[in-house]
Amino acid sequence: MAHEHKLEIFRGLLKFKSNTQKIWGVLIFLSIVTAVEVALGITKPEFLTANYLVGMKLLNWIFIVLTLVKAYYIAWDFMHLRDEKSALRRAIVWTPIFLVCYLIFILLFEADYIYNVFKEGYLAWNF
């Protein structure tokens, strides 16, 4: 099972000489992303917590986007999806993404509805 490794990340911006080198490169990138997340989480910059986008703080959007970036590199380089055939990759990636988006959509809307019932309905729970 000799594998061909694709040795470039960031759409060819960064090319590595060997697979080992690519692994360390990805580690450095993931560590930087985690460090940024932690730094933002501790400092909580004012303009990121005060501004909202689609009902959520800008800061939380940044966290979620950075998480998806990390997940992409873990799946693509550590789980070497980059080297698999595109049919396998798409089957693995898009199936859960579709189902999870659907689940998030229904459950969060439902939760928001219940929140409003608790808030405006004649129901005492916060006593």
Place this chain on the structure above:
Amino acid sequence: MDATVTTGTEGSVWGGGNRPLGASYGKLMMWFFIVSDALTFSGFLVSYGFSRFKFIETWPIADEVFTHVPFFHGNYPMYYVAFMTFILIMSSVTMVLAVDAGHRMMQKKVILYMFLTIIGGAIFVGSQAWEWATFIKGDYGALETKGGRILQFVNAETGERAALADFAKTLPEARVKHEKNQGIWYQEEGYKTSFSLNEVVAGFKATPNILVRTETINEEGEKTVLNRQESLSRIAQATQVVEGANLIHNEYGSRLFADFFFFITGFHGFHVFSGVVINIIIFFNIILGTYERRGHYEMVEKVGLYWHFVDLVWVFVFTFFYLV
């Protein structure tokens, strides 16, 4: 890889000779498992989101819950979890290096990298156990009201959280832990708090610079602190003292938060634990030279997939439990 039945038609299309995905049976099955397990974890995390959106105005703030670092005193939110994340990513890296060395049939290197991976996993599970113990033990202590809400305490002068021990009075009352051999139907108390409700209430009335902090989050994104008058009327509704967290009571706020914490990090921790066990089995197989004789190290690649998946899940747990 090898067909189990030989019919002489293996190479042809109708004999199963086509490999449209270009991956072996074992790897495909590992991916099947990973996708279904990913959906299980998504179910947990989304139901956490459900409960959180339901109680969006009173949900605990994770920064205030997870503030401890082993061997250090003081308030260090998130540093320890960030360290745990780094450890897990690091052990993922040694795992890929093991897979890479396996492709090049370098037994000695695979042994070394698998060993490092196991160590990383063990450190992570240990850290998680410590996190649990700290969470269960509790921090400042709080009161629970009749409606199941949590009242925490703040020092009015410094604005910092006040522990029950800072102001509770010691009253000359004897309070024995209720044990199951004394009760009807073998009921018992889980634990005995260090102060009784009367002691906390009496101490609160005698200390004017202590205020009550409710679960409600105000516009600045902080928990609401009541004034002295409101505090006194609020504390009259308290029914019991809560120290630490378990599945029924939680001094940090909403009990659902504790339930999801135990459930999600517990389920993830169990995955890490079983990952370590599987890694150890593979580790011994490598030492014994099983894969050297088999001619390929695909088994390392398969457990590798599982191990990276555990890392992948942690990235999401980290975000949704500790950051957002």
